[in-house]
């Protein structure tokens with residue numbers, strides 16, 4: 001391979017601990033690709049990173065309009081990074097609409113890199129700038145450092161020797177910007193070169209053209225006299241080991257596969273396409289060589305019921321969806337609960353109610369997961385904290401489902417699902433085992449399908465085994481035999497047995513630990529799900545300022561860890577930031593009679609660490 | 623002389639569970655249960671390899687009465703549950719028990735998608751043209767004008783022709799039988815079992831409590847012969863008292879002819895070809911009430927259509943096999959590692 005990092009002239013270098021860049025442009029501008037390439041390169045370089053793509057709400061929004069703006073935020077640093085960053089240091093805009101939609105996310109005195117050809121009359125009008133006046137020319141951006149580059153022109157220039165058409169040439173615009181940023185942050189072009197070589201293996205002319213533009217962008221920074229500052233962001237002090245980059249949905253799919261392998265039970269995945277859960281289906285469908293039976297069902301109900309059927313036959317049935325789809329699965333969840341078959345139901349939450357905000361994030365389905373069924377139908381609920389944590393929690397969901405013969409809810413959300421971070425992936429030999437309670441042979445006595453072990457768990461007796469023929473169903477069943485029973489005493493008994501079985505799972509999950517700070521602090525920040533990163537960053541910062549605060553992050557939401565109540569009682573105040581109108585806080589109050597304080601946000605966007613910190617400060621002062 | 627057999631011969635009783643059967647006395651379900659139990663020893667499948675899956679409704683109690691594996695699930699979802707079950711273990715003999723409300727109303731979507739995917743199972747659709755379990759509302763197969771508790775002035779809906787629906791969904795085995803003709807029902811059940819793919823049997827079933835006599839014209843001695851035609855592959859369509867009538871096909875239009883007046887004989891008649899998709903369509907559309915003066919076609923029974931098409935579960939497992947052959951058996955460490963890693967020392 002040739003030398004991929006062009007020689008550079010001596011330029012002033014400035015060292016930075018962390019930098020947040022927001023790439024924004026039309027959905028056709030290759031923004032997601034640019035962002036993910038910069039992320040991969042930075043991760044490979046050794047920075048800690050966190051990313052968050054912001055897809056346009058409408059896939060076919062007209063070009064150049066605000067509705068069509070796609071964004072990708074990346075935070076990378078020489079320190080540990082837990083969020084994609086609150087406000088960004090650099091805003092890259094490919095057109096006027098991208099600037100208009102994102103200017104409020106830029107720090108004062110931040111840098112704007114603007115593609116000037118995206119600010120022509122037409123684009124300005126589409127973006128809704130009054131009288132098509134360009135913000136680049138009317139001094140309205142005085143607070144910022146603006147770097148204007150005619151990316152379109154430079155790209156065409158770089159490709160003038162090629163036989164590509166104008167349209168094809170313009171498609172490489174994003175490579176110019178990427179090259180320029182690689183120069184600005186002193187990055188190596190190697191990883192992107194490798195990526196291009198793989199992506200365009202069948203059309204080598206595109207490898208060359210894209211690479212030419214990438215290098216042109218880099219050289220532009222190097223040779224142009226305008227830009228005097230280059231930045232350096234050193235590798236982060238991360239624990240030793242081998243890392244890769246991972247997105248939430250991808251990690252979740254891998255967790256399911258790992259669990260299936262470790263349980264030695266095939267995975268059946270029944271799912272209906274829905275944003276933002278579909279990527280799990282895509283990922284699993286690629287791994288049929290792990291004996292994954294992926295099934296794109298005809299609807300949400302068929303997705304879950306086919307999974308129940310597969311579980312009855314001895315597979316690990318898994319289904320995933322988002323809020324509206326989960327609502328449709330409600331009846332079948334009750335069935336899985338009364339059948340006592342293993343089943344994992346993933347909810348990648350999005351903004352609701354109804355169709356709501358499909359591409360935006362929210363945590364408003366917690367109570368739906370815990371209570372959203374008819375009758376007394378307890379189902380364990382756990383939640384992932386970050387993209388990489390989806391692996392661990394998906395594994396946990398399968399473990400609990402299989403070892404306790406119960407459906408399990410795993411909550412993720414749009415922010416985690418599409419976000420990415422470096423992951424020190426485990427070696428398969430270090431991943432625990434899952435023991436399925438299969439009954440492999442008939443005994444002397446007649447088989448009783450609802451007889452239980454000391455954990456309250458029944459046996460998994462699958463069709464095909466002689467002597468274990470039995471019938472199960474959605475009607476209330478007699479204790480032990482499973483025969484239909486309408487006896488009042490029996491119903492009370494069975495409802496109690498099922499509740500106790502689920503409550504007992506608290507004995508088989510880790511005890512709650514404190515994430516940061518000390519027991520007895522004046523203020524505890526209690527979080528679940530994707531609020532983890534923002535709270536972690538906020539509390540870290542506050543601890544550096546010697547504030548009396550601590551952070552606990554919950555991953556097991558039903559049942560709660562055994563020691564949770566005792567732990568919570570040790571703090572003066574408990575603040576619960578959530579992306580809903582206060583759902584975990586309700587549970588804490590009703591379960592423990594602890595006067596926890598809600599902190600709610602429902603804008604379809606994650607918390608920033610600043611928001612959490614500001615709210616925390618209020619409660620520390622009072 | 624003693625005869626030893628490899629497998630113990632089973633009797634219908636071996637397939638009957640210890641649960642008391644709880645349908646109303648006189649219900650047509652009893653006959654269907656009996657015919658199913660009686661063919662079970664003949665289909666050559668061990669009872670531990672048989673699974674009955676049902677939805678909700680009177681007929682859906684069926685699995686409880688079979689001494690096999692079974693699941694009484696939720697309303698309309700049996701085909702979807704069976705789809706997962708069969709995908710997980712293609713070796714099982716899977717029977718879906720459903721009714722007109724269960725399969726055609728609340729579960730309509732599951733039924734059509736199961737049929738087009740062609741899972742290898744047998745679907746017994748008990749059609750009684752009424753909701754029995756909820757005590758007598760009209761169903762999606764009740765004729766227009768049906769007076770029930772929910773339609774005191776008569777229903778205004780046009781009913782489904784279940785087999786036309788199945789044909790529209792490209793079902794690969796489409797047939798009709800009835801509770802009161804046990805011998806014919808047993809034959810169809812065995813044919814359905816022999817077919818690899820989704821075998822749908824619509825079974826006319828009398829609900830003697832809420833819709834008694836709905837199919838009397840096809841079952842009663844006096845009317846049966848003139849109002850029904852039992853089709854057999856390769857045989858001309860003869861019906862009526864002493865076989866005095868036949869059906870000829872004029873283009874795509876069937877007509878009844880008299881075989882006694884010397885104008886027509888058996889060689890002129892429509893010979894049933896169950897593999898002919900187009901003619902099966904005509905047969906399936908013979909759905910007028912036999913009393914309709916203009917046409918008066920008898921209601922056909924038998925296997926109308928059959929087609930060999932790969933089953934979903936076979937195609938799915940072929941893909942799994944191919945994937946293993948191409949990429950090797952899944953290597954978890956390789957999966958976790960991916961293609962882009964870096965080391966921090």
Ligand code: SF4
Nearest residue numbers: 646649680754829830
């Ligand atoms: S209500 Fe009708 S269909 Fe149901 S069991 Fe009674 S007779 Fe049979």
